[in-house]
Structure formats: structure tokens, C-alpha cells
Amino acid sequence: MYKICILDAVTLGDIDLTGLNKFGQVTIHKTTKPEDVEIRIKDQDIILTNKVVLNEGNLNGADNLKLICVMATGTNNIDLAYASKKNIAVTNVAGYSTESVVQHTFALLFYLLEKLSYYDNYVKNGKYSKSEIFTHLEKPYNEVKGKVWGIIGLGAIGKAVALIARAFGCKVIYYSTSGNNSSSEFERVDLEELLTKSDIVSIHAPLNAVTKNLIDYKRITRMKKNAILLNLGRGGIVNEQDLARALNEERIAGAGLDVLEKEPIDENNELMHIKDSGRLIITPHIAWASVEARERLVGEIILNIEAFLNGEKRNRV
Numbered sequence: 001m002y003k004i005c006i007l008d009a010v011t012l013g014d015i016d017l018t019g020l021n022k023f024g025q026v027t028i029h030k031t032t033k034p035e036d037v038e039i040r041i042k043d044q045d046i047i048l049t050n051k052v053v054l055n056e057g058n059l060n061g062a063d064n065l066k067l068i069c070v071m072a073t074g075t076n077n078i079d080l081a082y083a084s085k086k087n088i089a090v091t092n093v094a095g096y097s098t099e100s101v102v103q104h105t106f107a108l109l110f111y112l113l114e115k116l117s118y119y120d121n122y123v124k125n126g127k128y129s130k131s132e133i134f135t136h137l138e139k140p141y142n143e144v145k146g147k148v149w150g151i152i153g154l155g156a157i158g159k160a161v162a163l164i165a166r167a168f169g170c171k172v173i174y175y176s177t178s179g180n181n182s183s184s185e186f187e188r189v190d191l192e193e194l195l196t197k198s199d200i201v202s203i204h205a206p207l208n209a210v211t212k213n214l215i216d217y218k219r220i221t222r223m224k225k226n227a228i229l230l231n232l233g234r235g236g237i238v239n240e241q242d243l244a245r246a247l248n249e250e251r252i253a254g255a256g257l258d259v260l261e262k263e264p265i266d267e268n269n270e271l272m273h274i275k276d277s278g279r280l281i282i283t284p285h286i287a288w289a290s291v292e293a294r295e296r297l298v299g300e301i302i303l304n305i306e307a308f309l310n311g312e313k314r315n316r317v
Contacts, residue, residue: 001025002045002309003064007032011050012071015294019302020048023309034058041065046305055079059086067091067308069301074206075317090317091304095156096296097288102160104287105202105232108256112228115139117278142226145169150198152191152214153205153233154181161202162186173197177205177214195222200230207234217242226253232287235260244270247279254279258287 001024009017010030020026023046032040038058041047045064047054050071056079059065068078070092083090111117118139122128128136149170151158162172162185172186175194182188191214195201201223205211215229215238223229229252231238243255257271263285265272274280300315307314 007052093300100290100293112254147199150194158204202230203233
């Protein structure tokens with residue numbers, strides 16, 4: 001039987017973790033501070049982590065450690081070179097959150113497009129009760145049908161968004177940040193064309209040297225004034241200071257963000273203080289986290305552990 005510990009179980013919410021018990025003794029830590037990592041992993045055989053950093057400094061004393069299971073897709077919090085040197089296997093999980101992220105993309109869009117914050121407040125603050133007519137048309141909204149939807153990053157999530165956008169009647173165009181993704185179903189364009197032509201721009205790309213600050217003030221100002229920008233890729237792809245400026249200047253109609261450069265967001269982030277909050281919706285990195293997605297994630301982790309213990313390479317990084 002093996003010693004297993006989860007370093008930041010709170011990131012999984014209330015998902016059932018009892019399936020891990022079949023592998024041995026499971027210790028669950030809701031969160032783990034950097035200074036506590038070394039002592040908590042010292043005698044463990046298997047570690048599960050989402051965002052806790054594991055590097056030479058804290059892995060050096062973990063002589064029994066055989067497997068690190070990243071409870072996510074990204075492995076930037078793991079010193080992979082050192083893990084390899086110590087013969088520690090590392091696995092991750094990909095694809096578990098596609099449906100969840102796609103759904104949240106459209107949730108952000110419709111919140112902005114249909115001015116739902118305004119109309120919800122109009123009813124709840126009592127103004128509708130005092131209305132002389134049955135409806136209220138103060139804030140016009142448009143249909144999605146017939147709009148151009150530009151997708152930055154046509155991976156699995158981007159393509160799934162594209163298919164649904166097309167079902168809504170949108171013309172879909174896309175820009176590949178890596179240059180590697182291509183599709184015969186949708187028109188591939190360069191970034192400048194995508195920004196100038198699109199009514200809706202959604203980002204589903206990783207953060208790297210190419211995409212860092214990809215969407216800055218200059219590029220935002222090339223978008224249509226009635227355009228909506230959605231970022232469900234990674235924080236840092238959109239320059240947040242530039243976005244705040246553009247929203248305050250009404251350069252675009254609105255923006256929806258689920259990812260930020262620093263998470264949790266700083267209280268003094270300019271996005272927290274824009275003039276018209278109805279132009280912006282920010283959710284706390286929850287697009288990935290539907291109940292079903294988190295259940296799939298834990299199920300995949302269990303399969304990764306089983307495969308490792310059986311001498312198989314499954315989702316190895």
C-alpha cells in the first residue's frame with residue numbers, strides 16, 4: 001500500500017475522493033503553503049497537486065516519491081527536469097474540461113450581449129413594477145446569428161466553440177497562435193484580419209512567449225466598437241491595463257474574462273474600477289470547473305495512478 005497526499009484539495013471542491021483509498025493511505029490537505037511542502041511530501045509515494053509548486057528545493061528530500069499527479073493540464077508548476085533526474089514520473093490530465101469551458105464561453109457572451117446585468121437589476125430594483133408597458137427597451141441587444149466570430153486558438157476547446165457558434169448562425173474565422181492548427185471547416189486568417197472583421201473574439205490559447213500581451217491597446221482599438229472580447233485561455237494574453245483603458249474609452253462594447261494575469265485578482269487592478277461595470281464580466285477561473293468536469297478529472301487521475309502502478313505510461317509528461 002502506498003502513501004498518497006493531496007496538497008491543494010480545495011481546488012477540487014466537494015468532489016468525492018474516496019476512490020483514491022484503494023491505493024493506500026490518503027492524506028488530504030485543503031491548501032499547502034510553500035514552506036510546508038517539503039515536510040508534507042517527505043515520506044509520500046504519490047503526490048497530487050493542482051497549483052502547488054514542486055521543485056528541487058522541496059523534492060530533494062522526498063526519497064520515497066514515485067509519482068506526481070498534476071490535477072490539471074498545465075505542468076508549469078513542476079520542475080520536470082529535476083523530477084526526471086530523480087526518476088519521479090509525472091502525469092497530467094487533458095481534455096476533461098472542454099465541455100465546461102465551451103459552455104462558460106457562451107455564458108459570458110450572452111451575459112454581455114443581452115445586457116443581462118442591466119435587465120436583471122431593472123426588474124429587481126422595482127423599476128419594472130412601476131413601468132407603464134409590458135416591456136423595456138432601454139438597452140438594445142443584437143442576435144448572434146449573422147455575426148462574425150473570431151477564435152484565437154483552434155485547439156479542442158476552440159474548435160468546439162466554433163461548431164456551436166456556427167450552429168447559432170455565425171461565420172467563424174480563426175487565428176492559430178502556434179501556426180500548427182488548421183481546419184478545412186473554418187477560414188484561417190491572420191490576427192489583424194480577425195480583429196478587424198469579428199463581432200465576437202474568443203481566446204482559447206495557451207500563454208507563452210508568442211501570446212504574452214497578444215491583445216494590447218493597439219490591437220483592441222482595431223476591433224469593431226460593438227465587438228465583444230472573451231478570454232478563456234490564460235491571463236496575460238490580454239493586457240489588463242490596456243483592456244481597462246479601452247473599455248473606459250468605449251473602444252469595444254464589452255469583455256468577458258475567466259482568467260487573469262494574477263489570480264486571485266489584485267484589489268487595485270484597473271479592471272475592478274472601470275467606469276461602466278456593465279461592459280465587463282469577470283469570473284474567478286471557473287470555466288473549467290463544472291461538477292462533471294471535476295468528476296472526470298478525478299476519474300482520470302485514478303486511471304493514471306492505476307496505469308503507473310501497472311507499469312504502463314498513461315498521460316505521462
